[in-house]
Each structure stands twice: as C-alpha cells, then as structure tokens.
C-alpha cells in the first residue's frame with residue numbers, strides 16, 4: 718500500500734517522487750541500488766533549491782535542438798528514469814522521433830522486458846533487444862540494441878554512469894546528460910548537461926522540442942552552436958555556493974535572535 722502523503726506537506730513533491738521509486742521497486746523496475754542513487758541526486762536537488770534553474774533551462778533548450786537536428790537520436794532509459802518519468806519520456810520520444818532504449822547497469826532479460834512493457838503503456842517505441850555491445854565497458858551498461866544506441870549519433874541519458882558516458886563520447890556520439898550532480902563524471906563528460914531533476918528536466922525538454930519542431934536544421938544548429946557545457950557546470954556550482962551562502966547567513970541570524 719502506498720503511504721498517504723497530504724498535498725499540504727512541505728516536502729510533498731519530494732515525498733511523492735520517493736513513492737514513485739518505491740512503486741517501481743515493488744514492480745521490479747527499480748533495483749535497491751537505484752534507491753541509493755536517488756538519494757545522492759536528492760541531496761544535490763536540495764542545495765539547488767528544488768527548481769529548474771536558468772542554466773538547466775538553457776541546457777534543456779540546447780538538448781531539444783540537438784535531438785531534433787540529429788539523424789538517429791536515442792533516449793537511454795534506466796529503471797529510475799522509467800519509474801519517475803515514463804509518460805514524459807514517451808512524449809519526448811514521439812516529439813523528437815527518438816526511440817526509447819532500455820539500458821541497465823543491473824541488467825537481466827526479465828528486468829529489461831519488464832521496463833519495456835512499463836514504458837510501452839504510454840504509446841512509444843521501446844528498444845530492449847540487448848543484441849549488441851559497446852566496446853570498452855565491462856559492466857552491463859555495455860549491452861545495447863543494434864538499432865538504437867549502437868548506431869545513434871545523439872544519446873540522451875538520465876542518471877547515467879560516468880564510465881559509459883565517457884565511452885559513448887569516445888566512440889563519437891554526442892551525449893546529453895540529465896544529472897543533478899554537476900561534479901559527477903557523467904556531468905563533466907557529457908556534451909550537454911542538464912543539471913536538474915529528471916522529473917522537471919524531461920518536461921522542459923519536451924516543451925522546447927514542441928516549440929522548435931518546425932525549425933530547419935540550420936536554425937536548430939544556430940541554437941547549439943557555440944554552446945559551452947563548462948560554463949553551464951560552473952554556473953550550477955556557483956548556484957550551489959550562493960544557495961549555501963544565503964542559508965549560512967540565515968543560520969547565523971537565527972543564532973543571534
């Protein structure tokens with residue numbers, strides 16, 4: 718039975734997000750390690766103010782333009798992403814023409830099939846053959862679909878592992894990452910990093926993709942030409958620093974009163 722969380726609770730959104738992961742865990746979509754990974758993400762979300770910041774919105778726009786301009790874009794989905802944002806991921810797939818591909822660190826045929834079915838409820842194409850491998854990765858994230866990540870030019874990844882992000886780039890793919898931790902290897906390795914919660918980042922990318930759907934390739938390229946991911950990460954880190962500074966000032970005022 719899911720817990721009852723009153724909408725008036727000050728941490729309602731955050732608690733509901735946890736409930737979705739627990740539901741995914743019970744359905745065999747999310748692994749226990751995924752719950753821990755979410756905890757790391759939550760901690761960063763907290764010190765980013767739990768909202769889509771300007772640098773995340775800018776990166777989301779660039780991500781949408783890159784996906785629309787790509788020849789073979791693919792959206793890589795793991796258990797947490799499926800539990801948190803299945804419906805929006807399906808919508809992004811329809812708007813950009815990028816299929817969803819199930820890609821798991823803790824891979825099993827059964828789990829991959831379960832996630833495929835979970836996503837297909839929302840009317841989208843899901844690749845989960847696991848009939849190819851990316852060289853240079855030893856863990857299960859190497860298992861990909863020969864029609865998807867293997868031949869993709871642009872791959873959007875959420876809650877990615879740093880190792881694979883690095884290898885995807887090495888084999889010539891453009892990587893768009895959604896990662897709340899601007900210090901993770903994934904965030905630092907990706908071509909575009911949306912430092913935001915997947916629950917907000919995916920809807921933002923969908924919105925931009927809808928707005929830009931009719932643009933020509935040249936117009937789309939204009940949007941991501943000159944994009945500098947290092948500057949985006951720097952702004953994310955500065956936002957965290959400013960958030961913490963303002964909180965420390967509040968705390969010192971509290972001490973004196």
Ligand code: ATP
Pocket residue numbers: 754755756757758759761801875876877878879880895896897898901902903904913914915916
């Ligand atoms: P890396 O391998 O990239 O160095 P890591 O080892 O620190 O990262 P992983 O467990 O490999 O972490 O990946 C989980 C990543 O997903 C973390 O960086 C975490 O901040 C991020 N994350 C967790 N939950 C969310 C979420 N809901 N939205 C966005 N990012 C999230």
Ligand code: MG
Pocket residue numbers: 877878879880
């Ligand atoms: Mg990792």
